Amino acid sequence: MTLGLYVHVPFCETKCPYCDFNTYAAIESLMPGYVDAVANEITQWGAWLKHPALTSLFFGGGTPSYLPTRDIAKLMRAIYAAYDLPSDTEVTLEANPGDCSRERLQAIRRTGVNRLSIGVQSFDDNELRLLGRRHSVDQAIAAVRSARVAGFDNLSIDLMFGLPYQFAASWAHSLEEAVALEVEHISAYALTLEGGTPMEADVAGGHLPEIDPDIAAEMYNMTCETLAAAGYEQYEISNWSKPGLQSIHNLTYWRNESWLGVGPGAHGTIAHGPGAFSALPEQGVRFVDIKPPRAYIERAMAWRSGGALTADTLAGAGAIDTIELTTQAIAMGETMMMGLRLNVGVSDASFRQRFGVGIADAFPNAVNDCLKDGLLEWVGERLRLTDDLRPLGNEAFGRFIAEAMG
């Protein structure tokens, strides 16, 4: 059974203007309290689920690399104590290139982290400045080299395209540089302007040019071509890897399986299905920790788990702020929405095993319309986005969700 663990680190040295994550600059004074609180949350979850095995571990944020090494070590110790963590488990930590000196990375490697996801974003200093990133291109390249020296043999970098003022040529350049670094994994995301962020306000106010969706589409095609030519396999809409080196943790999300989320605003899911925690409703449950760091620390610190794990006890547990019980229809819709992001698509057999009904019976209209419009295709018993229309994935997801809404 799959069970991931996501640890949310809400600290950033500076806040980037496009970012609407639950992260904060200038609350470093909360770090010690936060570390103790998360450690407790980790411990209490482990005890409640009776020392379960983890299939992946992910430190995300925020900027986990901004945490002092001893704090990372402290969290790793709590995790080892409370869960079964086989030695080959994927343990990823998101790192800012500015934090990646060789010494730092060596120390982090020794805590048990075996995979880094480095927030490179761009190989153009002007673009980095526009994005409000605190690192430079040179630092990004140096970070990857240091990581190798520090013994990381599984590296991922994040890139962004479709930026204001970005031209195809500069994106081609970023892709080239990325390929030259020979990392195992590349994520490339189109910038989305989230409501309430300074960058969105700048675009709305005419201080930054609007992003041309056709140019972004062009860049996306370039990404697919360039990375494929360099030996990367696309396995998800925005993710590429060398063969066999996909992100195990992120696959948990896309397969709509179970993971625990700890830290302020972290999301977790105990998915529907046989073998899950049987006292929970059959259709599974999603839960979110309270967002403000101070409130989080207080509640996570005070948590003592125990008793049966039911929807009711979960709702009041630890730092959990909201829970959402998933209905069969929603669970099926979400499984399609997430699963179709993967190039392999969704297996009808596993869908049927999980929900007791085949995809085409659960979503007759969505499946039919998408097949007719060339958005989806059957490859054997798997339903997947066609290569041609993958960039229009939302159109397909939307139809499944609409049908799930009834």
Added chain:
Amino acid sequence: MIGEMDPRRIRNFCIIAHIDHGKSTLADRMLEITGTVTPREMQEQLLDSLDIERERGITIKAQAVRMPFIYSDGNDYELNLIDTPGHVDFTYEVSRSLAACEGAILIVDATQGIQAQTLANVYLAMEHDLEIIPIVNKIDLPSADVPRVIAEMTAAFGFEADEVLAVSAKDGSGVIDLLNAVVDRVPAPKDNHDLPLRALIFDSKYDTYKGVLAYVRVIDGSVTSNDRIRMMATDTQAEVLEVGAFKPTMMKVPGLDAGEVGYIATGLKSVGECRVGDTITLARNGATDSLPGYGEQKPMVFAGLYPTEGVDFHELREALERLQMNDASLVYQPENSAALGPGFRCGFLGLLHMEIVQERLEREYDMDLVVTAPSVVYRVVMADASVIEVSRPTDLPNPSLLDQIEEPWLDVSVLTPSRFVGPMMELINARRGVFKRTEYLDSSGARAAGTESMPSSDPRVVIEAQLPMAEVLVDFYDQIKTRSKGYASLDYTFTGFYPAALVRLDILVAGQLVDALSLITHKDRAYYQGKALVAALRKLIPRQMFEVPIQAAVGSNIIARETVHAMRKNVLAKCYGGDISRKRKLLEKQAEGKKRMKRIGRVEVPQEAFLAILKMER
């Protein structure tokens, strides 16, 4: 006498003016000064009670209110005031109010001078033989030019300079003098209370508990509760549940006497039985002749109202029924569109009225609607000499069956500083207008130095012309404002039907004719309009998964074409920390949004597209 007041101590008057010259604000001050409302109850434009009125700061419905007033000689008086709307769409509300009064306060804004509706309203008041009290308002503003505006008023209407009172409705100065002048100058109503009851219905409203409330001016006789009354035109009888006055909320009174203004609760279930303009008399020993009513208010503009996917046709019918109970000028009948399904063809007084009805349906009844392009009514003379009226482009008969099509024309007057006469004339020409004459608003008595808004060297001119109503309907008013930097104003009345070379312009979306987008247009303009319309539609229809051609056609000739290119990218970005619910909710919202669109074949068309004609560039 049943009423509370000797008729000699009653004054009935209304406030008339061009839009925004301060009618409702003046009413506020009067309510305050007479103590009709307490300072705690006071709020700006108190009589504007609809949400839309308050939000837009304009009056849509005339409002009556009864105020007690102690005249300068110490005697008690009863003043019945009716605040009226200034926008030309609602001119009929003004004329109805005038019939309930003996006097009118005419406001002119001291910073703007006489405007088009000022002229129109003065003539209306004169037709009703009302005593007019002219005032200049907003004298507190630095840009006010009182002497000049007074000169303009004396020159244009023949008032004596010392008849005109200077007032600030904002700070209240001059308002007490004005109230005294109302008592002095407005004649008391005739004391006809021995005659059989005749009460003029000047407005009506539906109340869930009391049925239809008739807002009346009692001309002869008197009425009390429990009287049995008869509506003379419809010959409907009813028991009076209650009579009352507006103070300004509705308050029960023992009775209403000749000369008074108030309401009669009839218990009737349909406003149709108690029509505005009808005369109420007693069922027994009633009057034999009804009062002169109002000319029937005919809708000028028609448009289709269709429910979007989420809205039920029957719910829409119910909402329209209820809205009509308080807005007799709204007419509707069911119609069917091939593209949009079942809906209603509705008639409005003008575009503002249409906008307001739509907004009220959306806000008060929570409806999502598609509104189609507004159209005027055409008279079609068939080959066999029979005449039909067509307000829906697709109803236009085959050209071979008809003899001629006639379109409605308006008498238009544009009041403008003379420096904008050129641009105004150009506009009138461009809209197929026929110029009649210009006249200078003589203000030779004015002082030499002008203000910024009214340079004295630049006299003002009334341009009179005739234009097809269809040409005035769409953005003519905005053009008048733009081309005159906001100084010119507009008024119009319907004159008659005249033949014209008209054709139907059709729109095809992805090869499919969309009846709801068709329009009737002048033959010479079809090409240009077709181009503008498809260009506007291209911007309004979102990109779909496939290319969508948009074509304009007259008969079987395609005269313009645009393409909405296929969408190339639409994927959600990073799924941060596994926030899957948020992703799902985004898609759910999108799905809701799609529900609000209309599907034409495979193409999803948003509501706004059906009003593209209003957004197109000329």
